[in-house]
Amino acid sequence: MQANQKTQAVIFQTADIDDKIIIKEQKGAWQRTRRWLATVLMLVFIGTPFIYFQGEQAVLFDIGAQQLRLFSTVLYPQDLLVFFYLFVIAAFLLFYVSARYGRLWCGFMCPQTIWSLLFFWTQFRIEGNYQTQKKRLNGMLSAETIVVKSLKHVSWLGIALLTSITFMSYFTPVKALYVDLFSGKLTGLYWGWILFFMLATYINAGWVKEKMCEHMCPYSRFQSAMISEDTKVVSYIAQRGEPRAPRKINQEQPALLGDCVDCNLCVQVCPVGIDIRKGFQYQCISCGLCIDACNQVMKRFNYPQGLIKNHAEKESSHVRTIAYVGVVAIFIVLFAIWFASRPLFEVSVIKDRNVLFREAIDGRIENIYQFKILNKTPKSVAFNLAIQNNEQLEIISAPVIELAGFESQIVMVNVRAPIDFDSQFTPVTFELTAKDSLITVDSMFHHR
Ligand code: SF4
Ligand code: SF4
Known part of the structure; x- marks a missing residue:
């Protein structure tokens, strides 16, 4: 009692x-x-x-270096699309779980x-x-x-x-x-x-x-x-x-x-x-x-x-489940394709804006270019620099650019043309070749 x-x-x-x-x-x-x-x-x-992976912190959102490190992958601001895919996949998974459970x-x-x-x-x-x-x-x-x-x-x-x-x-x-x-x-x-x-x-x-x-x-x-x-x-x-x-x-x-x-x-x-x-x-x-x-x-x-x-008041609809799973599967495939085909090196070139051209010590016309190169892979890489289809233009600076894994470098490149070069401005295409990669970037060569 x-x-x-x-x-x-x-x-x-x-x-x-x-x-x-x-x-x-x-x-x-x-x-x-x-x-x-x-x-x-x-x-x-x-x-x-x-957790450390290959001597580095495996998961790190390095704001200072503008990098997102996930094990052997490093993502940069150029790779922000990753968040779009992850967000869509996560959102649809959540929709499915919510609708079902x-x-x-x-x-x-x-x-x-x-x-x-x-x-x-x-x-x-x-x-x-x-x-x-x-x-x-x-x-x-x-x-x-x-x-x-x-x-x-x-x-x-x-x-x-x-x-x-x-x-x-x-x-x-x-x-x-x-x-x-x-x-x-x-x-x-x-x-x-x-x-x-x-x-x-x-x-x-x-x-x-x-x-x-x-x-x-x-x-x-x-x-x-x-x-x-x-x-x-x-x-x-x-x-x-x-x-x-x-x-x-x-x-x-x-x-x-x-x-x-x-x-x-x-x-x-x-x-x-x-x-x-x-x-x-x-x-x-x-x-x-x-x-x-x-x-x-x-x-x-x-x-x-x-x-x-x-x-639940009634059995779950298979149509809805198939629709959600289908959308998630499509985005996983798109994400995998994007991830596998995303560029592993970023190269950009800008001309020295202060001096469009100048006369070099040997009397030829010289243009200076600033290359910004980013190696997004963990391995070191050596790029050979050349100019495509123009015999008259010559690279004066070192033709090989070496980068360590995940390194970013700014490299100045001097290009000269003969004094009788007959064009006021000529399109120029630079080629950077490494073991498995060929990257081309376009710029201009100014003369007069
Ligand atoms: S009603 Fe029950 S299930 Fe819902 S929040 Fe309260 S305790 Fe949790
Ligand atoms: S429904 Fe709530 S109030 Fe009723 S018996 Fe269960 S626990 Fe107690």
């Missing part, structure tokens, strides 16, 4: 107190999956900058959700469980409350600082970053960025939390447009649950009542503070915590599980 009263007391609580959502910590299959996935993704996020991305993989989960976890460890937090919220401000709350915020700031430093190590060589950090040599600019990302993380995951998903995230808005009858969404089976009413655990199920015991647990555990029994709501991030909570209650009452479940 005492145990029953305790259960009743636990089950009649509200989750929303003065508009402040206090979430009840929930165990279960969905929560376990979320935590495991969050841990794996977090480890990937922390560990990736420490609802907001699984939001509930399980979105960084906002993962960091909020981590912050909630920290809060539970420091502030105590749901009941303790509720009492503290309703009670007078005490010294203990101040200490506990301060500890929580210091911990949140600590997590936010580590997040920010890790994030920065994707944009600056990780070894240099940590050496400068621990030797106190980090510049004010770096500290400014670290502080900025730290505060952004702290405010987002500690204060804004679910409001980001509800009011700021564009994905949550267009999400509703993608959901149809064949989308799996978390929903309450009203035909089975209604009419709802509280009852005792060992009591025989009242004939006129449905299976919902109106315990409110599904609301208490919801990170966005909604009541799924009111029907599908755009705030729902498909985290499944209400499923875990309700299954736990059903088990206690010895009722079948699945009063709240993740399901």
